[in-house]
Amino acid sequence: MADQLREEVLRGDYSDPGDFPTESVLCKKYEVSRYTVREALRKLASEGLISRKRGSGTVVQPATARAGALHQPLSNVGEILQYARDTTISFEKMEPQTIPAKIAEQIGTRHKRKWFVFHGKRRKAGRKRPIAVTVAWVNPDLADAVKQIDVGGATLFGQIEEYGKVTVSRVTQDIQAISASKHFAKDLGLEKGDPILRILRCYFDENDRMFEISASYHPGDRFAYSMHIEVD
């Protein structure tokens, strides 16, 4: 039910204020109890699609005209995963290595084994310069899955989830401003020393095993990480 409503909302069916059906209407339409309706609406609300107000009703949240092309809105878990899944970076497989000390220290891990390494570049359609470069490490436990990975195929994250039969259950994320090394500066079309936004993510599965680490580097002048938070 939430899925169907989400589609309708995204299609713009209830874009006019006052169009969105009330709980009792949805109860009748789907022939379910009010509890079920409210659970579905709660889900949509947590995704930021609708906003509800006692006494007044439910309205679809405007798309807030996020004009900034390089603005990456990540207001909730759904979006952050969507982003990780959808991102169409071109990547290549590198030699396995241990997690670099700098990163291991920051996330407080103590893995000694060699992880699989992938380097990726994300581009906007038609542009030559990448708008971000990414380095991803994959847990050596997933060796079988990594063997099946098609570097030219779908997204890295998606393939890991599929072949490795893991689903992400939590994510930690560290955001830091760093200075461009010569190497990154070249890739991103910057000068050495220019500010770069580094987003370091650790993906954990249901058993709290860290199965992937990804670090993406974005040029500071062209990129902002933006989020939207509802209170209560």
Added chain:
Amino acid sequence: MADQLREEVLRGDYSDPGDFPTESVLCKKYEVSRYTVREALRKLASEGLISRKRGSGTVVQPATARAGALHQPLSNVGEILQYARDTTISFEKMEPQTIPAKIAEQIGTRHKRKWFVFHGKRRKAGRKRPIAVTVAWVNPDLADAVKQIDVGGATLFGQIEEYGKVTVSRVTQDIQAISASKHFAKDLGLEKGDPILRILRCYFDENDRMFEISASYHPGDRFAYSMHIEVD
């Protein structure tokens, strides 16, 4: 009920796995229905304090030993507001000014009026150098509240909320890496051009009025913005 449970959890009452009471036990203890218990637990779970698993039970989430002293964990709304409320920066009132073009453009506002301006520095106890500098703009609508503000007193945000009789209902947040200007470099003890993490927040009240904007600047090498996200 959620408040009481939160206190107990933070006090460490249920730190051993298996200690946390089951739903039916809480029903009896508080003499409420299971619905009420589940709502309270849902709240605690959304704050990241507990984790629940079908068939198995509820366990208190470990404090994850975030050793990094300058690590600022902000995993949910509660924490971000707590941070804004608790932060003990020393600030001073400046001349009213319009929102700088750079910032107005980024957040897509078009206010022409002059907002109240405050400059603040946050320090760690005993240290001389600030670990962050903040600039805050307050909506001119709140002139009466601003008059009452005691610069030497409690936190700026808290006083605005109290005197202005506004409560925050949503927050937008932009994080970007920028290059230190001469001015900021001096304040933060950096060199000109060093990377700085800028966190730009807009606070909205129930009526969707933007009543405060704050921009804080953190040295890139000593600060990471870290968050933790649960899926479903």
Added chain:
DNA sequence: GATCACAATATGTCCAGACAACAAATACAG
């Protein structure tokens, strides 16, 4: 025409109970 009281309507909170899905402990057969 403006104002105020009231009713209709919407979501928020709560109850008591039922079954489903999953995990862990237990009993049992080999």
Added chain:
DNA sequence: CTGTATTTGTTGTCTGGACATATTGTGATC
């Protein structure tokens, strides 16, 4: 002793109802 069913206990989903609380429109009154 081991491996497999079975039972028990826990959270997830759902029903159908009730009242609380906030908003909005209506209508009477001035």
